[in-house]
Amino acid sequence: MALKQDLAGRLGKHGQEHLLQFWDDLDEDGRELLAKEIESIDFEQLDRLIAELVRGGGEAPEVAADRVLPIDVVRMPQTDGERAARRRATEAGEEALAAGEVGVVLVAGGSGTRLGFAGPKGTFPIGPVSSASLFQIHAEKLVALGRRHGKQPPLYVMTSPENHETTVEFFEKHDRFGLDHVRFFVQGRMPAVDLETGKILLAGRDRLAMSPDGHGGTLAALAGPGDAGCEPSCLAEMGDRGVRTLFYFQVDNALVEIADPTFIGLHRQAQAEMSFKVVEKMAPDEKVGVVVLVDDRPQVIEYSDLPKALAEKRGDDGQLAYWAGSIAIHAFETAFVERLVGGLKLPFHRAIKKVPFLAPDGRTVQPAEPNAVKFEQFIFDALPASERFVIVETDRAVEFEPLKNAVGPDSPATVHQRMSDLFGGWLEQAGAVVPRRSDGTVPFAIEISPLFALDAHELKSRIEPGLVVERPIYLR
Numbered sequence: 001m002a003l004k005q006d007l008a009g010r011l012g013k014h015g016q017e018h019l020l021q022f023w024d025d026l027d028e029d030g031r032e033l034l035a036k037e038i039e040s041i042d043f044e045q046l047d048r049l050i051a052e053l054v055r056g057g058g059e060a061p062e063v064a065a066d067r068v069l070p071i072d073v074v075r076m077p078q079t080d081g082e083r084a085a086r087r088r089a090t091e092a093g094e095e096a097l098a099a100g101e102v103g104v105v106l107v108a109g110g111s112g113t114r115l116g117f118a119g120p121k122g123t124f125p126i127g128p129v130s131s132a133s134l135f136q137i138h139a140e141k142l143v144a145l146g147r148r149h150g151k152q153p154p155l156y157v158m159t160s161p162e163n164h165e166t167t168v169e170f171f172e173k174h175d176r177f178g179l180d181h182v183r184f185f186v187q188g189r190m191p192a193v194d195l196e197t198g199k200i201l202l203a204g205r206d207r208l209a210m211s212p213d214g215h216g217g218t219l220a221a222l223a224g225p226g227d228a229g230c231e232p233s234c235l236a237e238m239g240d241r242g243v244r245t246l247f248y249f250q251v252d253n254a255l256v257e258i259a260d261p262t263f264i265g266l267h268r269q270a271q272a273e274m275s276f277k278v279v280e281k282m283a284p285d286e287k288v289g290v291v292v293l294v295d296d297r298p299q300v301i302e303y304s305d306l307p308k309a310l311a312e313k314r315g316d317d318g319q320l321a322y323w324a325g326s327i328a329i330h331a332f333e334t335a336f337v338e339r340l341v342g343g344l345k346l347p348f349h350r351a352i353k354k355v356p357f358l359a360p361d362g363r364t365v366q367p368a369e370p371n372a373v374k375f376e377q378f379i380f381d382a383l384p385a386s387e388r389f390v391i392v393e394t395d396r397a398v399e400f401e402p403l404k405n406a407v408g409p410d411s412p413a414t415v416h417q418r419m420s421d422l423f424g425g426w427l428e429q430a431g432a433v434v435p436r437r438s439d440g441t442v443p444f445a446i447e448i449s450p451l452f453a454l455d456a457h458e459l460k461s462r463i464e465p466g467l468v469v470e471r472p473i474y475l476r
């Protein structure tokens with residue numbers, strides 16, 4: 001009883017006492033579970049978020065257009081001088097890889113609601129011929145990098161409490177895909193609240209509706225206890241191993257060039273703390289955040305918050321003035337992450353979602369319309385805190401096709417096509433003949449395992465020129 005009264009007193013101060021409405025029906029275990037979940041919540045912080053992002057409407061105030069300027073980007077090399085500079089950067093990145101100073105952070109804690117796949121998104125069979133999972137493809141790139149540079153970068157995989165166990169089991173089942181060193185760390189959670197009232201939703205009689213705290217949760221989670229409480233934290237372990245630079249990417253992009261030495265080299269040559277890869281936005285209304293300067297500080301403005309006049313503005317050459325679309329590929333210095341977790345708090349954003357919940361009559365409701373606000377931090381909000389940064393352009397055809405949806409854009413079908421087109425191009429560069437449709441796409445599935453070749457250059461040494469590709473092919 002004392003526990004119930006204690007909890008009721010705390011919850012009452014924050015208008016959340018309804019969380020105890022089924023308390024009397026619960027057994028000891030259920031009460032313990034519920035009490036633990038309630039105690040894990042920072043109610044002062046939650047009150048502020050509800051006031052600002054639920055009751056306050058939650059729309060970020062649009063930045064005044066006169067405070068925003070385009071940011072300098074290291075563009076794709078056009079001249080011999082630029083190509084030579086890129087080569088020097090590549091060498092610097094290769095040296096860092098060979099010295100074992102590069103670690104890789106893969107964030108895979110998202111719920112993958114749009115894809116609607118039963119399992120962590122990283123386990124989705126995305127290989128167009130092999131049906132290899134996203135995790136397998138990423139892991140094979142690391143194994144191949146290790147062969148090439150003599151040191152395999154350690155991999156740190158962020159999971160969420162919901163998918164941690166399944167993710168770890170998947171890696172174990174596949175003998176960790178031959179990785180030398182992989183660690184899993186769990187991100188934090190935030191409660192989901194009712195869109196109208198700001199009340200925390202119950203997922204069950206003894207459980208709150210909790211969801212991962214966004215990819216911005218990576219920073220705090222890296223410094224927290226790693227695999228189910230094992231010491232040291234991932235961040236501390238990186239320090240012990242001599243890892244200084246982190247390559248960060250998200251699980252859903254099968255094309256990502258993991259630990260790309262040129263990007264790492266550009267980042268290190270500039271002594272940057274955080275760096276971004278960007279692609280040219282295809283249209284003013286494309287839904288990607290753009291990297292800009294606001295009051296002379298670097299920042300990402302989400303597509304929905306970029307003033308329309310700026311989104312549509314074009315230079316004399318006809319190119320969008322604010323074109324640098326972030327593709328969620330970053331480099332970080334570990335020292336920067338340490339500095340951030342010691343002080344900076346990333347802001348929370350709101351995401352309006354359909355969240356099933358327990359109604360007061362004890363029935364579970366599956367809402368047909370979005371009914372809840374989730375609170376998420378975004379990794380790109382760390383950028384304004386970096387003293388030095390580099391923004392590097394890459395080619396989206398080569399490096400960006402995320403798996404988000406079950407059908408339509410950014411779906412398995414588009415990822416398969418993009419992978420096949422990319423690998424078809426590698427084969428052509430290696431002297432093979434690959435059929436193309438009139439729009440330039442290849443007419444059947446082509447896949448190259450990273451263990452066979454990590455790039456077009458390597459593929460050249462692995463196949464006979466004159467190879468004619470006439471049917472689906474998987475090179476492994």
Ligand code: UTP
Binds near residue numbers: 108115121158214404
């Ligand atoms: P998205 O924001 O696209 O979310 O995450 P999602 O979970 O993949 O899909 P939806 O929105 O529920 O349909 C982009 C990347 O960030 C990771 C995801 O795993 C994905 O790699 N992420 C996202 C996390 O690791 N944690 C989070 O809390 C959110």
